[in-house]
Amino acid sequence: MQAHQRMLDPTPNGLHSGESPLLQTLGLTKRYGDFLANDSIDIDIWPNEIHALLGENGAGKSTLVKAIYGLIQPSAGEIRWQGQPIVLSGPSEARSRGIGMVFQHFSLFDNLTVAENVALGLDGKESFKDMSARLEQVSKTYGLPLDPKREVWQLSVGERQRIEIVRALMQDPKFLILDEPTAVLTPQEADQLFIVLERLKAEGRAILYISHKLEEVKRLCDTATILRGGKKVDTCNPRLETAASLARMMVGGEIKEVKAAAGRKTTVPRLVVNDLSLAPGEAHGVRLEHISFELKGGEILGIAGVAGNGQDELFAALSGERLSKDPGTVVIEGIAAGHLSITQRRKLGAAFVPEERLGHGTAPRMKLSENALLTGHAASGMVHHGFIDTAATLKTVDRATETFDVRKAKRDPEAASLSGGNLQKFIVGREILRNPAVLVVSQPTWGVDAGAAAVIRQALLDLATAGAAVLVTSQDLDELAEIADRIAVMFHGHLSAPLATADASREKLGLLMGGSSLDTKEAAHAVGA
Amino acid sequence: MELIEAIVLAVLAASTPLLLAATGELVTERSGVLNLGVEGMMIVGAACGFGGAWLTGSIFIGALFGIVAGTLMSLVFALMALGLAVNQVATGLALTILGVGLSGLIGAGFVGERITPAMHLYIPGLTDIPLIGRVLFGEDAFVYFSLALIVGVWLFLYRTRAGLILRACGDNHVSAHALGYPVLRIRTFAVMFGGACAGLAGAYLPLAYTPFFIPGMTAGRGWIALALVVFSSWRPGRLVIGAYLFGAVTILQLHAQGWGVGIPSQFMSALPYLATVIVLVLLSRARTGGSTAPAALGTVFVPDR
Numbered sequence: 001m002q003a004h005q006r007m008l009d010p011t012p013n014g015l016h017s018g019e020s021p022l023l024q025t026l027g028l029t030k031r032y033g034d035f036l037a038n039d040s041i042d043i044d045i046w047p048n049e050i051h052a053l054l055g056e057n058g059a060g061k062s063t064l065v066k067a068i069y070g071l072i073q074p075s076a077g078e079i080r081w082q083g084q085p086i087v088l089s090g091p092s093e094a095r096s097r098g099i100g101m102v103f104q105h106f107s108l109f110d111n112l113t114v115a116e117n118v119a120l121g122l123d124g125k126e127s128f129k130d131m132s133a134r135l136e137q138v139s140k141t142y143g144l145p146l147d148p149k150r151e152v153w154q155l156s157v158g159e160r161q162r163i164e165i166v167r168a169l170m171q172d173p174k175f176l177i178l179d180e181p182t183a184v185l186t187p188q189e190a191d192q193l194f195i196v197l198e199r200l201k202a203e204g205r206a207i208l209y210i211s212h213k214l215e216e217v218k219r220l221c222d223t224a225t226i227l228r229g230g231k232k233v234d235t236c237n238p239r240l241e242t243a244a245s246l247a248r249m250m251v252g253g254e255i256k257e258v259k260a261a262a263g264r265k266t267t268v269p270r271l272v273v274n275d276l277s278l279a280p281g282e283a284h285g286v287r288l289e290h291i292s293f294e295l296k297g298g299e300i301l302g303i304a305g306v307a308g309n310g311q312d313e314l315f316a317a318l319s320g321e322r323l324s325k326d327p328g329t330v331v332i333e334g335i336a337a338g339h340l341s342i343t344q345r346r347k348l349g350a351a352f353v354p355e356e357r358l359g360h361g362t363a364p365r366m367k368l369s370e371n372a373l374l375t376g377h378a379a380s381g382m383v384h385h386g387f388i389d390t391a392a393t394l395k396t397v398d399r400a401t402e403t404f405d406v407r408k409a410k411r412d413p414e415a416a417s418l419s420g421g422n423l424q425k426f427i428v429g430r431e432i433l434r435n436p437a438v439l440v441v442s443q444p445t446w447g448v449d450a451g452a453a454a455v456i457r458q459a460l461l462d463l464a465t466a467g468a469a470v471l472v473t474s475q476d477l478d479e480l481a482e483i484a485d486r487i488a489v490m491f492h493g494h495l496s497a498p499l500a501t502a503d504a505s506r507e508k509l510g511l512l513m514g515g516s517s518l519d520t521k522e523a524a525h526a527v528g529a
Numbered sequence: 530m531e532l533i534e535a536i537v538l539a540v541l542a543a544s545t546p547l548l549l550a551a552t553g554e555l556v557t558e559r560s561g562v563l564n565l566g567v568e569g570m571m572i573v574g575a576a577c578g579f580g581g582a583w584l585t586g587s588i589f590i591g592a593l594f595g596i597v598a599g600t601l602m603s604l605v606f607a608l609m610a611l612g613l614a615v616n617q618v619a620t621g622l623a624l625t626i627l628g629v630g631l632s633g634l635i636g637a638g639f640v641g642e643r644i645t646p647a648m649h650l651y652i653p654g655l656t657d658i659p660l661i662g663r664v665l666f667g668e669d670a671f672v673y674f675s676l677a678l679i680v681g682v683w684l685f686l687y688r689t690r691a692g693l694i695l696r697a698c699g700d701n702h703v704s705a706h707a708l709g710y711p712v713l714r715i716r717t718f719a720v721m722f723g724g725a726c727a728g729l730a731g732a733y734l735p736l737a738y739t740p741f742f743i744p745g746m747t748a749g750r751g752w753i754a755l756a757l758v759v760f761s762s763w764r765p766g767r768l769v770i771g772a773y774l775f776g777a778v779t780i781l782q783l784h785a786q787g788w789g790v791g792i793p794s795q796f797m798s799a800l801p802y803l804a805t806v807i808v809l810v811l812l813s814r815a816r817t818g819g820s821t822a823p824a825a826l827g828t829v830f831v832p833d834r
Binding site: 119127 | 690693694696697700701703704705706707710790823824831
């Protein structure tokens with residue numbers, strides 16, 4: 001096995017003698033108006049290869065794989081499959097040639113069953129009954145258990161991804177594209193996925209693997225192609241690179257190191273949650289179960305967990321989007337605030353940055369100054385006698401722009417016109433400039449490029465150094481390890497006791513994220529509900 | 530006994546246009562499109578259906594005219610709401626206003642004319658069975674067709690691959706597109722089917738219900754059909770029950786007035802809508818998860834290419 005693999009182990013420098021790559025793009029270009037999403041990209045993918053596609057958001061990774069999967073037509077350039085030029089009319093043609101894809105934002109149908117979802121990804125040449133039988137067989141072969149009769153909305157994120165993978169495998173693809181498959185998985189679930197991918201590779205298939213997680217890429221991938229600003233920067237062997245050198249290629253420069261100031265002191269408790277339980281507000285929501293923690297000034301508490309385990313509900317309960325019947329469950333700056341509205345909580349010195357930037361953190365079609373006003377009016381003197389002080393709102397925008405290096409086309413553009421990273425810098429900046437005593441922030445660097453992420457993390461650290469209490473919810477364990485003093489894990493609406501970051505190994509956190517250390521009976525109950 | 534039979538027959542006749550129009554709208558909405566123009570498509574179907582029958586003397590050709598007219602109206606909707614991605618609610622409302630005006634224009638020449646209404650089935654022996662004979666074996670073709678149609682739609686939605694794809698478009702058009710299904714083409718067919726059914730439902734009124742055409746003769750039945758789809762929580766089986774229930778309410782209202790029951794007729798006319806509201810409340814309370822409405826219903830989809 002080892003020898004076999006080494007023999008076929010492809011190297012990026014054209015050492016494959018004679019044969020042609022499985023898939024090849026030549027000068028592939030995709031233009032949207034004036035914008036070049038892909039600028040003349042050449043990529044070679046060989047059998048028995050796990051090929052990483054790296055790049056920041058907006059580097060053109062998604063565009064490239066969409067073109068390879070036939071979802072969009074390239075503006076110029078060529079795709080070659082087994083040496084022959086092909087034009088893909090659509091995904092079904094790509095599938096029939098042996099190209100499979102597992103989407104980042106799952107392409108599943110919530111109200112259909114697992115079997116129906118799988119059937120929709122196939123070409124319908126076999127009967128539903130035969131398909132179901134084959135589904136069971138494939139899921140067994142690869143150790144990806146699935147219940148075909150359940151509807152998707154009942155399933156966990158990990159299970160949903162299994163559907164996608166099984167669906168792709170049922171077409172027996174020669175080439176499989178995976179778009180950020182581990183973004184939503186626990187470390188243990190990711191390990192299981194890697195076993196499946198290694199096995200697919202050993203079967204002679206090729207895999208194109210998109211990920212932000214460089215350590216993962218180094219561990220798993222044989223080749224890496226790096227995109228930046230729509231262009232190919234380099235192709236390399238990731239095992240011979242360091243995570244830092246890969247990141248440099250992606251960003252095109254050094255990334256500022258995030259540094260915690262020495263001698264940060266914790267002071268008095270500024271945010272205390274006492275036995276907070278809350279019924280879900282939506283049909284698919286999670287019930288919060290007896291959540292308690294204490295957060296002191298000068299401290300950063302990280303909350304890890306797979307998405308959909310109650311993080312959104314906790315944020316809503318802390319921010320005042322959902323009120324608690326018992327005022328004492330949420331205490332801000334020593335004042336029972338569980339029954340207070342968002343504005344009242346802001347007046348107590350709290351600030352909130354929700355996960356969703358457009359539509360939750362900002363009103364997309366309103367200007368930045370207006371968005372600054374919407375969260376700042378309660379405590380920042382932007383309104384006098386009911387009239388807006390336009391100069392003050394613009395000044396807030398300017399300060400956020402300067403302090404956090406927000407790049408924008410004009411002084412006061414619409415929120416929706418900013419890129420994700422810049423908008424996030426603005427939102428975090430807007431809240432931090434109010435000098436909050438307590439900052440609750442959800443997924444601060446989700447979908448943000450590495451440079452902007454470093455700026456935001458540093459700002460959170462500086463805020464804690466200045467004496468504020470900071471609560472960070474994130475799915476990115478590396479991020480939490482970098483900035484948090486303690487890390488707690490959410491699972492099925494329960495919050496684990498916080499671990500000191502030094503003690504919080506990936507293994508421990510992964511177990512907690514999978515619900516292992518919880519009382520098994522209770523966990524089973526939560527799953528059943 | 531005579532009275533009960535008469536009431537049941539009247540209920541069946543009153544329910545059939547509701548069932549036909551709602552069947553079409555059910556398929557349209559299951560594909561993720563909300564077409565509020567049912568009333569407009571029905572009334573144009575009524576005018577064209579009567580015109581066709583009056584000119585040719587054939588009820589069958591009249592029905593075909595109704596179907597074609599409803600389909601053409603729905604194509605106007607499809608062009609706007611799917612082709613140009615205009616807001617579906619606004620387009621649907623505009624279609625109704627257009628339909629009401631257009632039907633008055635088309636039907637202006639036929640007002641006051643009469644035709645021979647659609648024949649009722651007569652099977653010697655069976656139809657003569659007291660009480661149930663005429664109810665089961667003495668209806669016009671529309672009644673039988675509407676029932677066959679809803680069974681067909683049920684089979685299509687839940688037993689065929691095409692039906693699965695249509696439901697998938699209604700659940701998540703982004704996913705359906707990502708898997709390579711032509712979402713807009715599928716939705717266009719669904720909208721056309723809805724238009725054809727609405728046109729036929731409209732044509733039923735002057736061809737079988739009352740043998741003449743008067744402007745505005747659909748009298749809000751299109752809106753009841755829309756409410757009916759919600760009432761049925763987008764399930765064909767419940768749609769049949771709902772259609773006959775709503776039909777019964779409209780007939781009982783007439784009889785209640787005849788018997789001198791002191792309920793204002795306006796209240797009885799409002800009953801279908803009230804029932805829909807109550808069902809919606811009950812559904813949302815009883816829901817354990819998943820959504821009853823097609824998740825993509827009424828949302829605009831523009832594929833990126």
